Amino acid sequence: MSNFWFGEGLRKGRKTERFPHAPPEEPPLWPSVLEGSTDTFCPTDAIKDGKWDSGKCISCRLCMPEFRPTGKQDTFLIKKTEPALKKSFYLYKLDTGACGACNIELGTIFDPQYDANRLNIFITSSPRHADAIVVMGIQTEGMKEALKNAYEAMPEPKLIISLGTCAISGGILGDSPMSRDEYHIEIAGCPPSPYTILEAIAKARGE
Ligand code: SF4
Numbered sequence: 001m002s003n004f005w006f007g008e009g010l011r012k013g014r015k016t017e018r019f020p021h022a023p024p025e026e027p028p029l030w031p032s033v034l035e036g037s038t039d040t041f042c043p044t045d046a047i048k049d050g051k052w053d054s055g056k057c058i059s060c061r062l063c064m065p066e067f068r069p070t071g072k073q074d075t076f077l078i079k080k081t082e083p084a085l086k087k088s089f090y091l092y093k094l095d096t097g098a099c100g101a102c103n104i105e106l107g108t109i110f111d112p113q114y115d116a117n118r119l120n121i122f123i124t125s126s127p128r129h130a131d132a133i134v135v136m137g138i139q140t141e142g143m144k145e146a147l148k149n150a151y152e153a154m155p156e157p158k159l160i161i162s163l164g165t166c167a168i169s170g171g172i173l174g175d176s177p178m179s180r181d182e183y184h185i186e187i188a189g190c191p192p193s194p195y196t197i198l199e200a201i202a203k204a205r206g207e
């Protein structure tokens with residue numbers, strides 16, 4: 001049986017995405033940048049005065065056809081970069097109240113399809129070894145102290161990344177764990193696509 005899979009691997013060839021040298025091979029329509037200009041109903045107020053706020057969108061599609069997905073994957077906002085972290089970038093994941101999907105998509109960037117390790121991006125289980133904290137989910141009472149303690153334990157320089165609409169704005173489920181002004185990087189989506197996550201994390205290092 002193992003010979004079969006070995007043969008399949010040789011037959012299919014390299015399957016890792018060419019990022020950062022090429023766009024995603026099969027970009028998903030959802031989530032992606034939405035385009036439109038007319039005011040329409042949105043359950044999270046992501047559409048106001050004809051403008052779309054990626055950090056509030058839960059990809060429910062109720063705004064179609066007034067707003068439509070473009071397939072563009074850059075649903076992120078980089079407010080601060082740390083070029084010193086180019087050669088080694090360790091992320092500490094903190095789930096303050098996520099449904100699980102943001103966690104899964106973050107994990108996917110370390111799979112063979114994206115292989116974040118080849119870009120010097122790693123996961124650590126200790127905030128003391130982390131360069132960035134990745135916050136996912138809404139604020140839950142029990143995680144308030146954990147977020148504060150983890151952030152204080154991290155050495156400088158450090159970045160705060162909000163992953164997913166819950167962490168950025170609370171989405172439809174509750175309140176976000178921090179204010180949007182406090183995040184250095186916003187990665188929007190419910191959940192964001194792995195390609196979007198990888199691109200935003202790479203850009204956090206000034207690339
Ligand atoms: S997809 Fe849903 S949440 Fe996003 S802008 Fe449209 S209506 Fe609002």
Ligand code: SF4
Pocket residue numbers: 097098099100101102136137138163164165166167171189190191
């Ligand atoms: S942003 Fe969406 S996918 Fe991520 S934790 Fe919230 S509900 Fe789940």
